[in-house]
Amino acid sequence: MxxxxxxxxxxxxxxxxxxxxxxxxxxxxxxxxxxxxxxxxxxxxxxxxxxxxxxxxxxxxxxxxxxxxxxxxxxxxxxxxxxxxxxxxxxxxxxxxxxxxxxxxxxxxxxxxxxxxxxxxxxxxxxxxxxxxxxxxxxxxxxxxxxxxxxxxxxxxxxxxxxxxxxxxxxxxxxxxxxxxxxxxxxxxxxxxxxxxxxxxxxxxxxxxxxxxxxxxxxxxxxxxxxxxxxxxxxxxxxxxxxxxxxxxxxxxxxxxxxxxxxxxxxLVNAVAEVYTGENGTVVRTGLHELEFLDTFRFTTSSTLPVHRNGSVHMLNLVDGTRAVLRSKSDAFPPLELHYAETCIVPQAAGDYEISSPDGSEVKVILACVRN
The missing domain is CATH 2.60.120.10 (Jelly Rolls)
Known part of the structure; x- marks a missing residue:
């Protein structure tokens, strides 16, 4: 220090x-x-x-x-x-x-x-x-x-x-x-x-x-x-x-x-529900249980998927793939590159953003937030 x-x-x-x-x-x-x-x-x-x-x-x-x-x-x-x-x-x-x-x-x-x-x-x-x-x-x-x-x-x-x-x-x-x-x-x-x-x-x-x-x-x-x-x-x-x-x-x-x-x-085991499927990838809800106040979603893309806010801080981890990039949809912050198994926090004040694969290979990102 x-x-x-x-x-x-x-x-x-x-x-x-x-x-x-x-x-x-x-x-x-x-x-x-x-x-x-x-x-x-x-x-x-x-x-x-x-x-x-x-x-x-x-x-x-x-x-x-x-x-x-x-x-x-x-x-x-x-x-x-x-x-x-x-x-x-x-x-x-x-x-x-x-x-x-x-x-x-x-x-x-x-x-x-x-x-x-x-x-x-x-x-x-x-x-x-x-x-x-x-x-x-x-x-x-x-x-x-x-x-x-x-x-x-x-x-x-x-x-x-x-x-x-x-x-x-x-x-x-x-x-x-x-x-x-x-x-x-x-x-x-x-x-x-x-x-x-x-x-x-x-x-x-x-x-x-x-x-x-x-x-x-x-x-x-x-x-x-x-x-x-x-x-x-x-x-x-x-x-x-x-x-x-x-x-x-x-x-x-x-x-x-x-x-x-x-x-x-x-x-409790793989309670997965589809949220979105399109040409750019998929989003599934993977939990948590209704007794818990957290929600988790997995984004899978070889291109770019938007992430919409729900009034909560987001915590992300790249659970598959070499690297993913988080970009602001309004250029509110510089891009952040996330590597495999790394965690990052996206404050609510950062606004809407998107997850992308910089080289076209498939990436999976798990996202946790406080549910509505």
Missing amino acids: ISVPPTSRHRYAYRDALSKAAAQPFRMVPYFDPGVWGGDWMKTHFDLPDNGSNYAWSFDGVPEENSLLLDFGSCVVETPALNLVYMHPRELLGDRVHARFGKEFPIRFDMLDTMHGQNLSLQVHPLTEYIQSHFHMHYTQDESYYLLDAAGKDPCVYLGIKTGTKPEEMIDALQTAQNGGKPFPAEKFVNRIPVKKHDHVLIPAGTVHCSGADTMVLEISATPYIFTFKLWDWGRVDLDGKPRPIHLEHGAANIQWYRNTEWVHRN
Whole structure:
């Protein structure tokens, strides 16, 4: 980071830079973390340095954790991305979204890499009323898994409760495993759903879930991400050699037992609906579930497709293809080039724009927004 002396000239330049960022697409500075279940997909695809372990997480769309680089010509300043949220929430989020969430950024993109790695912990997120009454948060972490890639013999996600499961039997088995007894037989109680590249699995709060080994997941979720109740961690220890915490009491209080095998397949796996098909490409709605406040759409084009605004900030990721370009329909901002698996934010103040393939090859872009 380059330090800039706190003169009034620099103060106004900094404010002006944030004001410009709030009116055009931008990327944040990504960072990558190892984890006990991590894989090697990101290390290969993003040309990351060897860290002696793996890379489990990528945070590339999380203003609470990522930073911005502001180029002033003679120097580059790194600043928390939250400063943009705090200083220009209406321009960034849109009036409708700001009225609901205030100075909070409600959408989160991150990546979970288990390619040649291990299963994530089996987990559940709190219901809205539970997170409000126990943790005083306004909304919960509804989420989804978009499969950037899947390999190996039988890649899967674990999702929802198997039909016929008796809640007390499953909780007893989890408690026994937590106390050092027989390992939890996950596939006896939890649906194991085969997945492939470009599948989209929806995970409203209260749904038992985790991604399995040999998957590369773009996780699209609401932002209160610190409330994950782990139910079972496959009997392993963390990178520090210590068992990871289990939150069985909180988790058991939030499991939605009616989300059984039939319900999961009917509501949560590839609930894709066509929005538009034309000579320039297609747009499909891929989720999220009606219980969740986010919506996601996938744009596929070898040419150019327009993107219309719905009063919400947009978050995008190029999920297939080498590069795509975002252009303003009114020249309101300079074009932004998005590369494979990169995330960007398009503020509401940026206005209407279009997604194009600069070389005529097919690209796929996933877009998330707050639904009307």
